[in-house]
Every structure is written in C-alpha cells, then in structure tokens.
Amino acid sequence: MKKFIISTTMLLACVLMFSNCAEEDYDERYKNPSQTSDIAIEKLMPGTLIYSIDWIMSTYGRFFGWEIQNLCKQANTIGVRLYPGRYYNIWGYTDGLPPYGNLTKMITGYKLMESLYKELSDAEKAENEVYMLAVETMMYGMTAYIMSSFGDIPFDEVGAVAGSGSPADSHPHFQDDKELYKRILDKLDELNTKFKSARQPSLFKAQDFICHGDLMAWRRLTNSLRLRIALLVSTQGDLTAEGQNAIKQILEDPTGRPIIEDNSQMIVYTVAPEGSGSQLAVHGGSGFDWVYLHMASGELIARMQKNGNGGVWVAGQDDPRVPIFFSKATLKGDIPVDRFDQEKPALPDTVNASGEFVDRSRTSQSVPTVYRGSSNGMEASTFDSLYQNNFSAFSRIREYGFFRNNWRWDPPVLTAAEIWFIKAEAYQRGWVVGDAKAAFKKAVKLSLDFYFDRHKNKTSDEATAVTGEDAHSIIYRAVTNPDLSIYTDTWIDNFAEARWTKRPDESTYAGGPLEAILEQKWLNFGYVYAGEQWNDLRRTGYPRMLYLKDRDPAAEIPFPRNRNRYTDSDRNYNMNFPQVASQDNYSDVLFWAKADWHDGPTWP
Numbered sequence: 001m002k003k004f005i006i007s008t009t010m011l012l013a014c015v016l017m018f019s020n021c022a023e024e025d026y027d028e029r030y031k032n033p034s035q036t037s038d039i040a041i042e043k044l045m046p047g048t049l050i051y052s053i054d055w056i057m058s059t060y061g062r063f064f065g066w067e068i069q070n071l072c073k074q075a076n077t078i079g080v081r082l083y084p085g086r087y088y089n090i091w092g093y094t095d096g097l098p099p100y101g102n103l104t105k106m107i108t109g110y111k112l113m114e115s116l117y118k119e120l121s122d123a124e125k126a127e128n129e130v131y132m133l134a135v136e137t138m139m140y141g142m143t144a145y146i147m148s149s150f151g152d153i154p155f156d157e158v159g160a161v162a163g164s165g166s167p168a169d170s171h172p173h174f175q176d177d178k179e180l181y182k183r184i185l186d187k188l189d190e191l192n193t194k195f196k197s198a199r200q201p202s203l204f205k206a207q208d209f210i211c212h213g214d215l216m217a218w219r220r221l222t223n224s225l226r227l228r229i230a231l232l233v234s235t236q237g238d239l240t241a242e243g244q245n246a247i248k249q250i251l252e253d254p255t256g257r258p259i260i261e262d263n264s265q266m267i268v269y270t271v272a273p274e275g276s277g278s279q280l281a282v283h284g285g286s287g288f289d290w291v292y293l294h295m296a297s298g299e300l301i302a303r304m305q306k307n308g309n310g311g312v313w314v315a316g317q318d319d320p321r322v323p324i325f326f327s328k329a330t331l332k333g334d335i336p337v338d339r340f341d342q343e344k345p346a347l348p349d350t351v352n353a354s355g356e357f358v359d360r361s362r363t364s365q366s367v368p369t370v371y372r373g374s375s376n377g378m379e380a381s382t383f384d385s386l387y388q389n390n391f392s393a394f395s396r397i398r399e400y401g402f403f404r405n406n407w408r409w410d411p412p413v414l415t416a417a418e419i420w421f422i423k424a425e426a427y428q429r430g431w432v433v434g435d436a437k438a439a440f441k442k443a444v445k446l447s448l449d450f451y452f453d454r455h456k457n458k459t460s461d462e463a464t465a466v467t468g469e470d471a472h473s474i475i476y477r478a479v480t481n482p483d484l485s486i487y488t489d490t491w492i493d494n495f496a497e498a499r500w501t502k503r504p505d506e507s508t509y510a511g512g513p514l515e516a517i518l519e520q521k522w523l524n525f526g527y528v529y530a531g532e533q534w535n536d537l538r539r540t541g542y543p544r545m546l547y548l549k550d551r552d553p554a555a556e557i558p559f560p561r562n563r564n565r566y567t568d569s570d571r572n573y574n575m576n577f578p579q580v581a582s583q584d585n586y587s588d589v590l591f592w593a594k595a596d597w598h599d600g601p602t603w604p
Contacts, residue, residue, distance in 0.1 A: 040116050045131040046207045048109030050279055051102040052138045055145060056269050057282045057411050058403075058528070064287025066100075067530050071149075074560045075533035076545050077526065079295030079374035079394055082383045084552030086376055087560050100567065103139075103146050108159030110135050130198040134208060134218060137191055140184045141225040141413070147177045148232060148535050149564040151590050152580050155180055171575040178238050178591055181229065185246050188226035192257055195219045209280065210413075211267055216258065221267045223250055223257045224419055228532075231422050234431070235539055237591040244431050251423060251432045260416050263450055268410040283459075284409030288397060291472070296326045296373035296395035297527065299545055303519060306504045310372040313480070318504065319495075320448065320487050323480035324402055324455045325526060326395040327462075328368035333386040333393035336474045337365045368478035371395050376560070377546035392475045399476045400465045402454035403528060409454065411528075417447035418532070421521040428514050440517055441496035447524040448492055452484050496520075511542055518542035538562065538593035547598045559600030561586040562593065 054062040069089045072078035080086055110132075117125060117132055147153055157172030195218050205213025211221065227250050234243030250257045260266055272278035288294055302309035304319035313322050330336050337343055344365040374383055374394050386393040403409055420443035427434035466476045500516055502508055509515040518540055525533045536542070550558045566584050570577055577584075589595045 041113050041128045041131045042201070042203050042207055044109065044113045044116070045135055046209060048106055048113065048135050049138055049210065051106040051109065052142055053269065053279060053282070054102050055142045056413055057271075057280075058284055058286050058409070059282050060286050062287070063285065064289055068287055068293050070564070071530035071534050072527060073376065075522075075530045075537060076299040076375050076377070076547075077297050077522075077530050077533055078293065078397075079297050080376060081292050081295075081374070081387070082376075082378065082380045082551065084550060084555060085557075086550055087547075087557040088550075088555070100146055100150075103142055104154075104158055106135075106139050106142060107155065110139050111159045126199055127201055129194065130200060130204055130215070131207075133191055133194055133198060134210070137188070137218065137222050137225070138210070140188055140191075141229075144181065144184055144225075144229045144232070145531060147180060148531070148590070150566060151177045151563055151583060151588070153177070153180075154574075154576075173576045174579045181233050181239055181592075182242055185226060185230060185242060188222050188229070189246070189249070189257075192219050192222045192226075195222060210269065217265070217267055220258050220260050220265060221413060224259045224414055226250065227259060227419065227422055228414060231425070232535055232539060233592045235592070236594065239592070247422075247426050248432050251426060251434070260414065260419050263416050263446055263453070266412040266414075266416050268412045270410050271407060274407050283404075284402075284406040284411075285397070285404030288404055294396040294399075296371070296397060298373035298375040298378060300523065300526070301326065301371050301373045301395065303523060303543070304504065305371065306506075308505060309375075310370055312369060313371055315482055316486055316491070319523075320482050320484070321451055321523070321526070322371055323482050324451055325398065326371055326373070327398055327476055328478040328480070329370055329372045329395045329475070330366040330368050330392045331370055332366070334366035336368050336392040336478065338469060338474050338477075343367055368392060368475060375545075377548060379548070380551055396475060397527065398462070398479055400458065400460040400462045401479075402451055402458055403526075405460060405465070406454070407459045408457050415446070415450060415524065417443045417450060417524045418521065419443075420446060421517055421524065424517045425514065428517060436513060436517070437500055440500060440513070440520070441493060443517075443524070444496040444499065444520055445489070445492045447520070448487065451526075452487070455481075456484065510544065514540075515542045515544070538590070538597045541594050541597040545598070547600050549600060557586050560598050562589045562595075562597075563587075 053059060054066075058067075068078055073080055073087055073089075113132060113135060117128060120128060143153075143155060152174040154172035155175050157169065160169035160172065161167070195215050198215060200213060200215060211217035226246060230243040230246035230250070232243070233239040234247060250259060269280060271283065272281040274281060274283065298309040301322060304322045305311055305313050306318055307314075342365065372386075372394050374387075397404055399405060420439050423432075423434065424436045424439035424443060426432045427436035427439055461481075462477050462479050466473050499520060500513060503519075509519070511518075518536055519542065521536060522533050522543055537545075547560050549555075563583075563586065565586060566577070566580065571584065
C-alpha cells in the first residue's frame with residue numbers, strides 16, 4: 001500500500017471534491033465530528049465508495065498496470081510477446097497500484113464514517129445505517145479480491161492513525177487471510193439481513209452511484225459477492241466447509257438471500273460522459289496504451305472456433321464472441337493490404353546460393369482472413385517466425401468494439417453469467433441439488449446476450465473511427481460484425497448443449513462437465529476480468545493450458561505466479577512486515593489454491 005497514514009483532513013477533502021461540497025461548507029460541517037449531523041455520513045459515503053472504481057472499472061492504473069501487465073499474463077487472456085520475463089511485470093507496476101492502494105483509503109474512509117456514526121442518536125443511526133451498509137459491502141468485496149492476490153494483508157488496524165494521531169498506529173499488523181475470509185462470509189450474510197430492514201433516507205438515492213438507492217439490488221449484490229467468495233475457498237484448504245455451507249445457504253434460499261439472476265439485474269457502474277471531468281468518466285479498455293499489449297490471446301481464440309487458433313471463423317458454427325473480441329490477422333503473417341484488389345500472392349519459398357532455406361512469405365501482401373493470437377503456451381520458434389515486428393501477424397483486440405474505446409461500457413460488479421456458472425459448478429460437485437447442465441446453458445446464454453448487447457450499443461465503429469493507410473490502421477479495420485440475428489435462443493441452446501461434452505474441435509473434455517463449466521466461465525470473463533480468471537485457474541486447474549518455462553534460464557519467475565509479492569511500501573515502511581516476509585515471494589501457494597494448477601513443475 002502506498003501509504004498507511006492518511007489524514008482525516010486529506011480524506012475529507014477527497015470526499016468533498018467528489019461531492020462538490022464548497023470549502024466553506026467543509027469548515028462548517030467538519031470542525032467537530034461529535035457535533036456533525038447526518039449529512040456528514042451522507043457526504044462521506046460516495047467519496048469512500050469511489051475508491052472501489054479501481055476494482056470494478058477499467059481505469060488506467062487498474063487495467064494498464066494491474067491487469068494487462070500482471071494478471072492477464074498469468075491467466076493467458078492477453079496475447080504476449082515471448083520475451084524473457086514473460087511472467088514478470090517488467091514495468092514495475094506493483095507498488096500502491098489500484099486496487100491495492102485504494103483499499104487502504106476505503107477502509108480509512110469507512111472508519112471515519114463509523115466514528116461519526118457512533119456519535120449519532122439511536123434515531124439518527126437508524127436513518128443513516130444504509131450509508132454504512134453500502135460502504136461495508138463494497139469494502140468486503142474489494143478486500144477479498146485483494147487477498148486473492150496477496151494472502152495475508154492489513155485490515156483491522158488500517159487507518160487507525162487517522163483517529164488516534166499516534167505514529168505507532170501507522171504500522172498495521174498483517175492478518176491471517178483465512179480469518180478474514182471467514183469473517184467476510186459471515187458479515188456479508190449479516191448485511192443482507194440488515195439491508196432488508198434498513199430505512200432509505202431521502203438523499204440516499206442521489207448519493208448511491210452503484211445501486212441508485214435500490215435496496216433489493218444491494219441485497220442481490222451482497223449475496224452474489226458472498227457466493228463468489230464462498231466458491232473461492234470451497235474446493236481446498238481450511239475453509240471448505242464454510243465455503244460450501246455458504247453456497248448451500250444462498251442457493252437454497254432464493255427469497256431470503258436473493259442473488260443476481262439475469263442481465264437486467266446486474267449492478268453496474270454507469271460511465272460518466274466523456275469530458276465531464278467525473279471520476280466515473282472511464283471508457284472501456286483505457287489501459288490499452290502499447291501496441292504489443294493489443295495482441296489477442298491464442299488460448300481464447302483456440303477455445304472458440306473449430307479451426308482453433310489461426311483459422312477462419314465460420315458464422316453460425318464458431319463462437320460469435322470471436323469477431324466481437326478481435327480483429328483479423330493475415331494467413332502467414334503477411335503485410336496486410338486495404339483492399340482485395342491490392343492483394344499480391346506470396347512468392348514461393350526458395351533456397352539461396354548457400355543452400356539455406358529462405359521463407360519468402362513476408363514478401364507478399366494479403367487481406368487479413370484468420371484469427372490468430374499469441375499465448376504463454378506458444379513455442380518461441382513459432383512466435384518468432386510469425387512476429388518479426390510485423391503488426392499483422394496476430395489478431396488484435398478490437399480498437400472500437402464492445403469494450404475498448406466504448407463510452408457505453410458500464411462495467412458490472414459481477415455478471416449474471418458468472419453467478420450461473422457458479423450455480424452449475426455447485427450442482428455438478430453435488431454441494432447443492434440442481435441441474436448443472438441447465439445452469440451451464442443458462443450461463444452461456446447470459447454471457448452471449450451480455451456481449452451482444454455491449455457490441456450493438458458501442459459508441460464507435462472501426463469503419464469510421466480508424467483512419468490512415470499504415471499497417472496499424474489497416475489491421476484494426478479488418479473486423480467482422482457478425483449478424484447477431486442468426487444467434488437465436490435455439491441456436492444458443494444447441495451451442496451450449498454441444499459445449500457441455502465437447503470442445504469446438506470435437507475432442508472431449510478430460511475433466512468432463514466440470515472443465516466445460518470452468519472453460520466457458522473463463523471465456524465469459526474474456527480479457528476484461530483476468531483477476532477472477534486467475535483465481536479460478538489456481539483454484540481448479542481448469543481450463544488446462546500449457547505454460548512454457550520462461551526463455552531466460554535465470555528468470556526470477558520461470559512459471560506463472562502462485563501469488564503476488566507485497567509492495568515496496570509494505571516492505572520498506574511497515575515495521576510489521578517481518579510478519580509476512582517469509583511468504584513475500586511468487587511461489588507460495590495460497591491456502592485455497594492448487595499447487596499444480598499449471599503444467600510447469602511446482603516452484604522450488
């Protein structure tokens with residue numbers, strides 16, 4: 001965490017900037033917390049909740065630094081250059097990053113709200129309780145997410161210095177992640193009950209930019225987050241009983257513990273208009289800054305079309321998300337042309353005067369026709385023969401698609417499809433009685449519907465937004481907008497039915513229906529939520545993917561990480577860091593994860 005010491009004044013200033021409160025209003029309202037009226041908590045809530053945007057939205061820090069430079073490499077969801085250090089974040093985006101850095105601020109903000117709340121009368125507490133519940137819900141969801149990367153983290157003592165002023169409180173102790181997960185599971189269940197009877201103050205709706213004052217939506221969100229966290233700890237480790245029991249409680253009590261069941265019920269952060277100056281003015285994929293980060297994942301493509309990675313996508317046969325996600329590449333990595341009538345055939349391969357083989361395919365010019373991506377599992381020689389600084393050798397993330405540069409990308413806290421995939425896994429494992437296949441098919445439909453909707457409503461299209469004749473512009477215009485009308489409910493049902501037992505290439509799943517569920521769940525996250533993909537991969541080992549050893553024989557991280565290391569600020573400034581120094585590495589396996597989740601050997 002960047003800093004453990006956050007002054008009350010600084011925090012309030014941030015809150016007031018978000019709430020558009022005048023400076024004189026600040027002086028009037030916040031001189032003495034014990035004399036602060038209910039309006040203080042009402043103003044503090046949105047200013048504290050805003051720290052969660054780096055957990056939910058594709059802000060620059062979260063997406064560019066945290067996801068693409070870090071987690072996407074471990075989850076195989078962004079195509080990578082196979083340079084030495086492929087599993088390592090070579091740019092050093094680790095210290096104080098969102099969302100880790102902002103969790104400290106959120107916890108501190110909540111404690112400030114709590115200190116003010118305790119000073120209220122019983123009647124005022126009842127009127128203001130819902131503000132506390134909203135922040136507490138998001139704080140627990142964000143905390144669980146951060147622990148899934150680091151394990152033990154500071155929590156209870158974070159922000160204590162803001163109240164005490166004592167330097168000793170600026171060094172919070174690290175707490176056992178098992179204890180914190182268990183507490184969060186219990187607390188989220190309590191929050192569902194409290195939301196059910198909570199009052200709704202007149203100003204709550206205007207200040208609630210997450211659920212917009214809908215207390216039923218908050219209940220669905222609270223229970224859905226609990227379901228996600230319960231699944232994380234349910235398959236191995238010390239909390240399997242607690243995790244499985246929470247899943248059973250939720251899925252067997254839909255009335256008392258409602259969850260997100262449909263896309264219409266998803267809780268999203270509504271993006272503010274471009275140029276508005278709002279902290280919520282974040283378009284999709286705001287972190288796609290560097291060209292090499294735009295490469296498609298070969299693992300994603302290979303699992304969505306019959307011809308696999310490097311093949312022609314066939315409408316009505318292959319997964320319709322392929323052209324929604326990616327642009328096309330040329331067949332042999334040729335230089336692309338803008339029009340078919342400019343295409344030049346490839347020259348035949350030949351042997352030079354010294355008897356050396358000469359590959360002349362790159363002297364041709366072609367129209368992009370195939371979908372090809374790069375992944376950690378690609379042989380280096382294959383990658384090198386294609387790449388050679390040729391921008392068109394690999395498909396690219398669509399520049400103006402459902403996500404990237406889309407100002408209508410309202411990111412969900414979690415998707416309805418994810419909830420149904422969780423249901424399918426719970427039914428398949430026998431934890432809860434239910435039809436796993438039916439839940440799986442429902443999840444696939446919700447996923448396709450979600451991406452279809454985002455694609456149809458994107459703000460720009462490559463045909464008009466991308467200009468120029470350079471390779472960059474040409475390849476980004478090499479896109480297909482599928483006729484979504486052919487993908488009827490019947491087609492989607494048949495598609496999901498086929499995926500229940502077989503991959504697109506007709507091979508069967510080695511892990512049976514459980515692997516089918518986890519593979520489609522991984523595809524549902526796409527390249528947008530790599531953190532949850534990495535969690536599922538470490539928890540289950542599915543979908544199985546090849547991770548080659550790093551090309552550098554002395555690589556610090558020769559195989560994918562099992563966890564993230566702590567930040568430099570933790571290491572250098574927190575006097576209690578020795579508590580966790582022995583686990584400050586990339587190799588330790590977190591208690592809920594599998595040691596053999598990838599194909600590489602376990603770390604020494």
